[in-house]
Amino acid sequence: MKHLIVSAIASMVLFSGCDKADQSTAAPGEAKKEVRKIAVIPKGTTHIFWRTVEAGARDAAKEAGVEMIWKGPLKEDDRAQQIQVVESFLTQGVSGIVLAPLDQNALLKPVQAAGAKNIPVVIIDSSLSGEAGKDFASLVATDNKAGGKLAGDEMVRLTGGKAKLVLLRYLEGSASTQQREEGFVDATKGKEMTYLVDNKYSGATSAEAQTAALNLGDKLKEADAVYCPNESSTYGMLLALKQLKLAGKIKFIGFDASPPLLEALRAGEIHALVAQNPKKMGYLGVKTLIQKLDGVTVPPMVDTGCVLITKDNLETPEVKEILANQ
Numbered sequence: 001m002k003h004l005i006v007s008a009i010a011s012m013v014l015f016s017g018c019d020k021a022d023q024s025t026a027a028p029g030e031a032k033k034e035v036r037k038i039a040v041i042p043k044g045t046t047h048i049f050w051r052t053v054e055a056g057a058r059d060a061a062k063e064a065g066v067e068m069i070w071k072g073p074l075k076e077d078d079r080a081q082q083i084q085v086v087e088s089f090l091t092q093g094v095s096g097i098v099l100a101p102l103d104q105n106a107l108l109k110p111v112q113a114a115g116a117k118n119i120p121v122v123i124i125d126s127s128l129s130g131e132a133g134k135d136f137a138s139l140v141a142t143d144n145k146a147g148g149k150l151a152g153d154e155m156v157r158l159t160g161g162k163a164k165l166v167l168l169r170y171l172e173g174s175a176s177t178q179q180r181e182e183g184f185v186d187a188t189k190g191k192e193m194t195y196l197v198d199n200k201y202s203g204a205t206s207a208e209a210q211t212a213a214l215n216l217g218d219k220l221k222e223a224d225a226v227y228c229p230n231e232s233s234t235y236g237m238l239l240a241l242k243q244l245k246l247a248g249k250i251k252f253i254g255f256d257a258s259p260p261l262l263e264a265l266r267a268g269e270i271h272a273l274v275a276q277n278p279k280k281m282g283y284l285g286v287k288t289l290i291q292k293l294d295g296v297t298v299p300p301m302v303d304t305g306c307v308l309i310t311k312d313n314l315e316t317p318e319v320k321e322i323l324a325n326q
Contacts (some may be wrong), residue, residue, distance in 0.1 A: 015221055025115065037094050037095045038068055040095065043072065043174075044076035049278050052278040052282070052325070053278045053281055056279035056280060057098065059283055060283045064286070085106070086111070087113070095119070096293050099124070100126055102174065111123075119224075123140070127179075139302070139323070140284050141281065145182060146306070148183020151180070151308070156191055158225070158271055161192055161193065165194065166196055168226070171202075181242065185249060196222060213237045214244070220240070221244070221246065226252045227254070231254075238269060254273050254274075255273065255274045255276075261273055276305075307319060309322075
């Protein structure tokens with residue numbers, strides 16, 4: 001019996017020694033490294049534009065070896081829900097956030113709250129009230145005013161600087177589309193351009209935009225030209241013009257380049273589109289956040305570019321490259 005007890009003790013010591021030997025030979029750098037977690041919060045989750053932003057963001061997250069959570073409000077007019085999404089990620093304690101703010105003012109306080117918790121925020125697509133480098137890390141977006149000016153300059157060219165216009169705006173508080181509207185209006189100043197409508201908003205979805213446009217039916221029948229500043233307002237207007245049998249009969253310039261809008265461009269129902277680079281925007285948004293987390297000084301503004309697309313330049317290398325990232 002005594003012999004058995006001694007043997008058991010010896011075995012325990014032996015196995016214990018083996019465990020210690022295994023631990024001591026493990027390289028210090030081989031300990032499992034915690035994967036950083038970041039959140040990317042779009043304005044909404046239904047438009048094709050945001051699905052393409054997500055694809056670019058996921059590419060950058062994969063390259064950097066970080067876990068990315070994609071979550072946003074269903075509709076692009078639900079400010080309260082987007083604020084709740086931001087606040088929930090602050091509670092979870094993510095390493096950083098990439099945010100496309102629905103409202104330039106309403107989202108400032110949640111972003112400042114992130115800063116107070118040392119959670120950096122990179123803004124994409126639409127600017128935020130506040131100061132880059134202080135209230136948020138950087139803005140990664142299209143130069144929206146320049147994009148609006150591209151559309152306005154093209155409208156002046158198409159109409160010879162003389163036209164009755166309908167401007168269907170997007171949503172109050174949306175900085176990106178507001179800047180596109182301002183750029184367009186600025187480009188038409190000093191010309192013989194009369195605005196029949198310039199104070200109506202489309203709403204957050206294509207269906208709402210179609211209804212808003214149909215409610216302007218009498219004005220559209222009188223108009224020579226129409227401008228819309230984003231994907232949903234452009235598509236909703238297209239549907240309304242088709243219903244009113246005006247598609248192709250009046251000059252129509254929109255924003256973004258989803259497949260249905262490109263099909264309408266080829267058919268002559270839309271005369272020009274200002275295309276952004278949403279995949280690049282998502283990619284650079286996440287990449288800029290990773291740089292910030294790594295202690296790199298990031299620029300206050302990263303311009304992701306835009307281009308005017310017409311039926312005549314659809315096959316050019318520049319446009320093909322942009323469309324490949326839609």
